[in-house]
Amino acid sequence: KAGVTQTPRYLIKTRGQQVTLSCSPISGHRSVSWYQQTPGQGLQFLFEYFSETQRNKGNFPGRFSGRQFSNSRSEMNVSTLELGDSALYLCASSFSSEQYFGPGTRLTVT
Amino acid sequence: SQQGEEDPQALSIQEGENATMNCSYKTSINNLQWYRQNSGRGLVHLILIRSNEREKHSGRLRVTLDTSKKSSSLLITASRAADTASYFCATEGSGTASKLTFGTGTRLQVTL
Numbered sequence: 001k002a003g004v005t006q007t008p009r010y011l012i013k014t015r016g017q018q019v020t021l022s023c024s025p026i027s028g029h030r031s032v033s034w035y036q037q038t039p040g041q042g043l044q045f046l047f048e049y050f051s052e053t054q055r056n057k058g059n060f061p062g063r064f065s066g067r068q069f070s071n072s073r074s075e076m077n078v079s080t081l082e083l084g085d086s087a088l089y090l091c092a093s094s095f096s097s098e099q100y101f102g103p104g105t106r107l108t109v110t
Numbered sequence: 111s112q113q114g115e116e117d118p119q120a121l122s123i124q125e126g127e128n129a130t131m132n133c134s135y136k137t138s139i140n141n142l143q144w145y146r147q148n149s150g151r152g153l154v155h156l157i158l159i160r161s162n163e164r165e166k167h168s169g170r171l172r173v174t175l176d177t178s179k180k181s182s183s184l185l186i187t188a189s190r191a192a193d194t195a196s197y198f199c200a201t202e203g204s205g206t207a208s209k210l211t212f213g214t215g216t217r218l219q220v221t222l
Contacts, residue, residue, distance in 0.1 A: 043212035
């Protein structure tokens, strides 16, 4: 089976802009989770979608949003980017408890 | 916020030696998982241990879980240079399926 794919892999944006990241889960996986990884805060859970519904949400401001499509592909959007949003954004898909991570999208906000 | 702490933060050993990493967490869990991350890339799932299990093995990996102490350890035996990576524990809490809370990670360096 193909693994989790994320696009784009690298992104440079300017403060105030918005960005959309995409994640394609492993075939058959209906749950998709998003995590933010920074040197200061480590790995933090953003949100999880299951069958197009947000099932869990982390402690992030409303500028961070996501959605899931009927084919389980997911997107996350960050509006009004801040310098502190620079991070590696990881997507993971799962069928049960074990999560399978994509390579991540490295977002740099200047 | 992060669930737990990992100890040590960094570990440097020689090839062939064993590496032990510890993880502590704060709340009740359904399971605890260990992941490996190479140099800012995606995480790779290593092993999952459920809250009613005390020990689990997978190849050169041995994981223990002590729910009374809210702690876990990961032992990598006969380490190899290819084991060089960051290792994270992650907990899945009760009633929060698919929401993993990660520890701070241990950076393992295995030298030849």
